[in-house]
Amino acid sequence: MKMDGGQALIRALELEGVDVLFGLPGGAILPVYDPIIDSSIRHILVRHEQGAGHMAEGYAHATGRPGVVMVTSGPGATNIVTPLCDAHLDSVPMVAITGQVPFAAIGTDAFQECDTTGITQSVTKHNFLVAEAQDIPRTIKEAFHIATTGRPGPVLVDIPKDIVDPDNPRSALEWTDDVEIDLPGYSPQTDADPVAIVAAADLIRAAERPVLYVGGGILKARAAEALRQLAELTGIHVVTTLMARGAFPDSHELCLGMPGMHGNFTAVTAMQESDLLIALGARFDDRVTGRLDGFAQGAKIVHVDIDAAELGKVRRPDVAILSDCRVAIEALVVELASNGIGGVNRGAWRSRVNGWQENFPLSYERTQGGDEIKPQMVIEKLRDSTPDDTIVASGVGQHQMWASQYWSFEHPYTWINSGGLGTMGFSIPAAIGAKVGCPDKMVWAVDGDGCFQMTAQELVTATVEKIPIKVALLNNSYLGMVRQWQEMFYGERYSEVSLSKDVPDYKAWAESMGCVAMRVDSPEEIDAAITNANEVDDRPVVIDFRVAAAEKVYPMVPSGASNSDLLVSPSQQDQQ
Amino acid sequence: MxxxxxxxxxxxxxxxxxxxxxxxxxxxxxxxxxxxxxxxxxxxxxxxxxxxxxxxxxxxxxxxxxxxxxxxxxxxxxxxxxxxxxxxxxxxxxxxxHAVERELMIVTVSAGPDRRDELVEQLDRAGGKVLSVGADAMMLSLVGPPARIDEFEELLRQYGIIELQRTGRVALANLDEDD
Known part of the structure; x- marks a missing residue:
């Protein structure tokens, strides 16, 4: 069948099962926007390309399907560099289609030309510059294959205008349905080595103080159910990293919650005192380990990861298993179920863990009948007045840590945040993407005032496209996490960290973008505002919670310190 | 070395x-x-x-x-x-x-008529070739293991190296150790 490149591109996306594109048209990508009119694919028109990128990420986090972005050349492409890098660090499957100047004009500094594949090389899993129209269908197939297999990640396809422009003879191609991928250098291994599984099982059987250290790979591998079986079969406690919140239910008796710089005392300390860390789809990130030579010094390591380069990158494992997490965990469950879980009595360990949980729960000082709103309180009230399967998307900073700490995640894929890159402004577009992918679920963005001002314009997108997300703005008029560091580590010298209390008027701003908006200044107004927000179903809602500015995130491992030097909240410091 | x-x-x-x-x-x-x-x-x-x-x-x-x-x-x-x-x-x-490694060097050395014989003799011993002869300089080439190229480059310094280009090494595994 004869087609032009633009038609072929859209047809190829349809064949990949794409149901939504997040994008914004411009000169070089114009010919591809024309066939969108006749396609079944929904297009969400964003107000800034960065928003499109984070929406695609939010969509992918929530649904497990790759998010797709389409933007034009030059500034369109450079505006998605941050989301690409974000997706790269958090292993989010995503395909970005970028327009490019005509092939013959590449290298001439043409209008809106930039070296998109060069710029994005280090922030994508792979990228392509397509030279011929005939290569478009195969390249799209390859892009989706790479983005969604092995360790998932973003793939960019750069499309010169001439090969999609129907008025240009270079855009003509012969469409066939049986195009095949040609990637001789790409074949991710997914099956676990049975010898390594037995070796890992032996370490598990012999361990007195084992901990399952669970990362985002569990979610990418759809392995939450397998993890639960492994934990329950062996009775081993689970810590869920920032990327893995929801992979194991917080209410489960074996769940210790989040480890790391702002992890809770029990999760951090159990890892420190452990004699066997079973790392599943986790990468020993510096925010989890603290000072590396002081991290879990007595622990042997079983490390399961689908990316060979993660095995031994930071901490040398005693048993390395190169595998898809679900495959490896299921194999471990079979091995341990058939040949026994070992007879080590872990009673003493369990009582130590229980002791830590009793003595050092997450805590903050409640206001004594005062009128200050504590940000943690907002998260708790939101948690208690929304359905179990509510999706929470967070920005980056204090509010992100409080959301991760004080929410109770009972289901996988209900927590969406920017972990590796720490991208401020992530939450609103990510929440929009999640809501597009899961329209029947309630989606709350938990945001800070610094973050909100970076991407708030996408609330216009949400209103116009009828995507009813809800935003809880924890507004302390500061770049809160920076303020916390300046208070604790820079002698209370506050440099460029104060945002205005008076402008913007968030309520007026949100209303001007078509949202229902409320402002909450005192604790007794919180419940009613949340109830009102939960009832709105036809447009976005923003609640501007004016929260205590001096509140700090605890516990905290100061940067560069060992996890053994965790600071608990001031009220608990006497017991430590 | x-x-x-x-x-x-x-x-x-x-x-x-x-x-x-x-x-x-x-x-x-x-x-x-x-x-x-x-x-x-x-x-x-x-x-x-x-x-x-x-x-x-x-x-x-x-x-x-x-x-x-x-x-x-x-x-x-x-x-x-x-x-x-x-x-x-x-x-x-x-x-x-466990590998055969080779590198190519081409080099222009200052060498007037009085020093040419000596230079050519050393070049022959190393297994190199004369590519071109000028009034006060010679252009030479040598292929060999990188260490031998290093040694020969060192030796040429006494004559004065005018220009030198090395390719970087290429290598293949030994035949009997080919896995």
Whole structure:
């Protein structure tokens, strides 16, 4: 069948099962926007390309399907560099289609030309510059294959205008349905080595103080159910990293919650005192380990990861298993179920863990009948007045840590945040993407005032496209996490960290973008505002919670310190 | 600099070369692939000592011979990161002493008529060739193991090196140790 490149591109996306594109048209990508009119694919028109990128990420986090972005050349492409890098660090499957100047004009500094594949090389899993129209269908197939297999990640396809422009003879191609991928250098291994599984099982059987250290790979591998079986079969406690919140239910008796710089005392300390860390789809990130030579010094390591380069990158494992997490965990469950879980009595360990949980729960000082709103309180009230399967998307900073700490995640894929890159402004577009992918679920963005001002314009997108997300703005008029560091580590010298209390008027701003908006200044107004927000179903809602500015995130491992030097909240410091 | 003795192998290298390992990387012969390799080395902080690229007998692939500096990163991590590049088809690590390594040098040396005989004699001993003779200079070439090239380059300094170009090494595994 004869087609032009633009038609072929859209047809190829349809064949990949794409149901939504997040994008914004411009000169070089114009010919591809024309066939969108006749396609079944929904297009969400964003107000800034960065928003499109984070929406695609939010969509992918929530649904497990790759998010797709389409933007034009030059500034369109450079505006998605941050989301690409974000997706790269958090292993989010995503395909970005970028327009490019005509092939013959590449290298001439043409209008809106930039070296998109060069710029994005280090922030994508792979990228392509397509030279011929005939290569478009195969390249799209390859892009989706790479983005969604092995360790998932973003793939960019750069499309010169001439090969999609129907008025240009270079855009003509012969469409066939049986195009095949040609990637001789790409074949991710997914099956676990049975010898390594037995070796890992032996370490598990012999361990007195084992901990399952669970990362985002569990979610990418759809392995939450397998993890639960492994934990329950062996009775081993689970810590869920920032990327893995929801992979194991917080209410489960074996769940210790989040480890790391702002992890809770029990999760951090159990890892420190452990004699066997079973790392599943986790990468020993510096925010989890603290000072590396002081991290879990007595622990042997079983490390399961689908990316060979993660095995031994930071901490040398005693048993390395190169595998898809679900495959490896299921194999471990079979091995341990058939040949026994070992007879080590872990009673003493369990009582130590229980002791830590009793003595050092997450805590903050409640206001004594005062009128200050504590940000943690907002998260708790939101948690208690929304359905179990509510999706929470967070920005980056204090509010992100409080959301991760004080929410109770009972289901996988209900927590969406920017972990590796720490991208401020992530939450609103990510929440929009999640809501597009899961329209029947309630989606709350938990945001800070610094973050909100970076991407708030996408609330216009949400209103116009009828995507009813809800935003809880924890507004302390500061770049809160920076303020916390300046208070604790820079002698209370506050440099460029104060945002205005008076402008913007968030309520007026949100209303001007078509949202229902409320402002909450005192604790007794919180419940009613949340109830009102939960009832709105036809447009976005923003609640501007004016929260205590001096509140700090605890516990905290100061940067560069060992996890053994965790600071608990001031009220608990006497017991430590 | 001494060649390692007693290995009985045809591969020759400086003992100090244990800091360096040779990787033979087969890549897809597509535009931009070399940039991907060098960007990876730069981004991950891996230092490279030399790099040689050329097509193979199969036009779909090129072969990159890269000598990596193991003081900058562990070999295992370098190999694993390289392997993640979609265009990298195969990586072979050539252990020092288990490979045949060759490098080409062409060099212009100042040598008036009075010193030519002496220079040519040393060139013959090293197995090199005279490419061109000028009034006060000679252009020479030498192919050999990198250590021998190093030695000869050192020797030429007394004459005065006007211009010098080395290719970086290429390598293949020894026949009897081919895995």
């Amino acid at each position: 001494n060649e390692q003795s007693g290995s009985g192998s045809a591969g020759q290298h400086r003992v100090a070369d244990y800091r360096y390992h040779t990787l033979v990387v087969t890549v897809e012969n597509k535009s931009g692939v070399l940039a991907r390799l060098s960007a990876l080395f730069s981004r991950r902080g891996f230092n490279i000592e030399s790099l040689a690229v050329a097509p193979t007998d199969d036009e779909r692939f090129s072969r990159v011979t890269v000598v990596v500096d193991l003081e900058s990163a562990p070999l295992e991590q370098i190999i694993k990161q390289l392997d993640k590049l979609v265009n990298v088809v195969n990586i072979r690590e050539l252990h020092p002493g």
